[in-house]
Amino acid sequence: MATEVKVPVLGESITEATLGEWLKKPGEAVKADEPIASLETDKVSVEVPSPVAGVMGEWAVKVGDTVEVGAMIATIEAGDGSAAAKPAAAPATAGQQAPAQPSDTPAALSPSVRRAVLETGVDPSNLKGTGKDGRLTKDDVLAAKPAAAPAAAEPLPVAPSVAAATGRKEERVRMTRLRQTIAKRLKDAQNTAAMLTTFNDVDMTAVIEARAKYKDLFEKKHGVRLGFMGFFTKAATMALKDIPSVNASIEGDEIVYHDYADISVAVSGPGGLVVPVIRDADQMSVAQIEKTIGDFGKRAKDGTLKMDEMKGGTFTISNGGVFGSLMSTPIINPPQAAVLGLHRIEERPVVRDGQVVVRPMMYLALSYDHRLIDGREAVTFLVALKNAIEDPTRILIDL
DSSP states (O other), X not given: OOXXXXXXXXXXXXOEEEEEEESSOTTOEEOTTOEEEEEEOSSOEEEEEOSSSEEEEEESSOTTOEEETTOEEEEEESSOSTTTTSOOOOOOOTTOOOOOOXXXXXXXXXXXXXXXXXXXXXXXXXXXXOSGGGOOOHHHHHHTHHHHSOTTOOOOOHHHHHHHHHOOOOOOOOOXXXXXXXXXXXXHHHHHSOEEEEEEEEEOHHHHHHHHHHHHHHHHHHSSOOOSHHHXXXXXXXXXXXXXXXXXXXXXXXXXXXXXXXXXXXXXXXXXXXXXXXXXXXXXXXHHHHHHHHHHHHHHHHTOOOGGGGSOOSEEEEEGGGGTOSOOOOOOOTTBSEEEEEOOOEEEEEEETTEEEEEEEEEEEEEEETTTOXXXXXXXXXXXXXXXXXXXXXXXXTO
């Protein structure tokens, strides 16, 4: 008896997702709670576990299809997969070999590969895939075209021939649901908020010296490396207390002030930028902040961040410096009113006590909603942040 696999509850207000990848093929053995598919939502990828042990049955949807919560996407058949994994071959006539086991079932072919198969007439079951996990690619199909296509076949469209002759190729890939959501939210922020960016620079000498002096002891005691984000996050929470409008948001015709600091930190994942939230960062130590950020970064790469971890947030810090950015104008993350952009550290000549000296400097950028935050408040926030970083003792004594 077959057991239906349905789309699980994905989180508050999320009613649908996109099927990103099948992790099991029909006929493969499946354990209970073993992931069989990956769904892409507006924020994260979610794995769909098998409700029972058995054999992967038929796929009800294709990669790229939109599925609603509660919809059936596949079935799990009874058995251990031993028989299903080795289907009986058709009887072979004398002098004729049985056809090779197909590397991909028709349902497993990507849209571009299926289109190439239809255009060329190539039998995909006779091809060996060069893609990930042995999957067929469009190039595999096109490369087999001269031998597989019948002589009297209709001429192919001009475009593929030109591409093959010139070596210029194009591939259309559907935007992931996460990328679509990022694009929509960023454009909505531009259309709604009166965004403005103010800049400052900060001398990183003191923080670099403190980090060099204590990083080994810090890692030995706390089990995590001492980075710069811990200093900046803690300094930002202090500045937010001094300038509460930077930590506020607009809801309708009201301003909502928060007496806590939930800091969103932008981290890079396989599907794009995600922004998990450090809850009550103002109550945490530098070590606790570093541990939390490190955990977020690891799980963002693994695709295991949870929905609840990316909800809310009163202020965002984005560190483009890890990618080499010198300066940028970050876009706010609505309904938040501001975002802090950090950039790469580089040695530059500066004047100290009448002397030109070389210092490790970083540009800071604060993009903010001018409907809520005045220029004076934005500049004051950056100056407070700058003072705390250039004299880390201020962080220790909350000054």
